[in-house]
Amino acid sequence: MATKLDPWGAVSIDDYSKLFEEFGISSFEDLLPQIDDPHAYMKRHIIFGHRDYHRVVEAMKEKSPFAVMSGFMPSGRVHLGGKMVMEEIIWHQKHGGDAFVAIADMEAHSVRGISWQRCREMGIEEYILSIIALGLEPSATIYFQSECGAVRDLAFELAAAARFSELAAIYGFSGETNVAHMVSVMVQSADILHPQLPENGGPKPVVIPVGSDQDAHIRLTRDLAGRMRKFLVEEREGRISLRGKAAGTELIDAAAARLKEMGYRKVKRYEEHIDVFDALAKDSGRVEEAMRSLEVEAGGYGFVPPASLYHRFMTGLTGGKMSSSRPESHIALTEDPEEARKKVMKAVTGGRQSLVEQKKLGGEPEKCTVYELLLFHLSEDDAELGEVFDGCKSGTRTCGSCKKEAAERIKAFLTEHQREREAARERLPEYGLKG
Structure with a gap:
């Protein structure tokens, strides 16, 4: 039977290796030897999987910008499962990452019906005080979704790239699902991409540490991040190809000019794409970064697909899953x-x-x-x-x-x-x- 990952329901996983095949999550084992001073969760195989975490590992090694972000829905008391996410945020912050912590009050209000006042009280009393007590440094950005205009604005932009049919397929939404619940999903995608906004330093690798039940949010946001790009850079036989997904004539012209400035001479401009015939496969990263910068200069986002880390669930003291409701x-x-x-x-x-x-x-x-x-x-x-x-x-x-x-x-x-x-x-x- 297929595994179901429900961000708002009970999830029980007997065999975590199934997630590698069913959801495309990669095993963490191959990355572990590359990490200096790994967290105990990494060494003890509590963190079992990832998506694109190699980008973050490279950033840590090169001491280049990266961020860590996760959120907490203020729907009850924070337990040891929440502490795991907090510790992963803090570890990445100590290893050079910018830390972002969202209190998902819009989600709690729309999904659980919790009042705004209660969301704020629980957000501070349960979650914020605990993560500070565990060692989060003041350089972190802590915010409530409902009070962050940049996140709400980005959620609106992302919503224009999303479709009800895919939300229904991913989350099981139906005609009975309230619209605010759907909006909260867009806000969570905006939370995940928020660290890459210009005011936060622009595009960079960002890791989201979560339990595997939250993977639906990661998959959707990675798709949305790609749709917000103006260019798709692809390695093809004998060339690198740039597809101007939504670039427009002026930006495609600017991309061709930028490539020539970078020293490429065999640049062929087509109506909606560019081929670079003297670029090698190893140049694709360089070209990708150049196009990302060009997009940002033109008022776009240039998002890097968010990375993620997945940790095992703790067993409840009475057996079964540890649950806030029990x-x-x-x-x-x-x-x-x-x-x-x-x-x-x-x-x-x-x-x-x-x-x-x-x-x-x-x-x-x-x-x-x-x-x-x-x-x-x-x-x-x-x-x-x-x-x-x-x-x-x-x-x-x-x-x-x-x-x-x-x-x-x-x-x-x-x-x-x-x-x-x-x-x-x-x-x-x-x-x-x-x-």
Whole structure:
């Protein structure tokens, strides 16, 4: 049965490798050796896939401009799943990227019916304070969709390039879907492309760290980014071809002139395209960047297709998917630390039915929510994780000892995080925000 990725519904994925074939997501494994100082999620194979992330890797190596962007819908308390995205944003910012954080209040209002006031309260109290507390630096751009005119204007432009039929195919929209919900999808595409607007430094690689359930937004936005381009640069046998998709006569003339300025002599101008016969395949990137710059000079966007990173979902403490709508399944960053400790002590593990069986057969850490807590959030020591895994598999480690250790760690983490959140409240003006 085909996998369904629904940005607003429940998604359960048993085999992440299926996404490579079904949705064209690339495996992250080949890129990992190229990354200096990889995030723990990368080393631990929690980040499993990507689209075009090699552009970002190249930018980090070359110390050229790039950005990281993601958004949070203020529809409930932020839990450890949201923390994963926050940490990925912060990691990229520390490695030279411009960070953009959207509070998706237009989405929450249109999809969940949450009032504007409540959206703002949750946006600040749940999400913004937590990401600042985790280490986001003040150079980041944090905004609410409803208050960002540039995003709303770009959403309008993108909507002119989108069709209802494709939204229906991607998201399952029907005649019963409210129009505001459709508009919110355009706003999310605008969020993703927003870091490439002229006021934000223009076209550059941008990575969107998300769970795989959000891939529909990435696919749509990549398509829209291509449609907003004036030129399509293609490698063809014996030449590089520039298709003037929506360039117009003057811009095609300017492109031909620019190519000659770049030193190409065999440039043939046709009515709607240009062929460069003395350009080699290795020149395509150079030509692409020249056309991108020309588009921006002419008032276009020159968007680079957004890249994305996909991380595995955390398992809920009660088994199944971690869900905001089921408090017993998750740990919120604003939760009482002692209550969180108790939840961990009650969590589903990968242990056997009895201690005798555990010692004889060993446990199944790959199915254990407590081990997952250590893997995703509560252990920075890979050697320690290896010992826990091996001890569980061999039956020498019991579920009780793991639970107790993880429970104390989650309590300590939340206690410290909530202290940092209160300090973050005083720093909101540094980020251009009021409490």
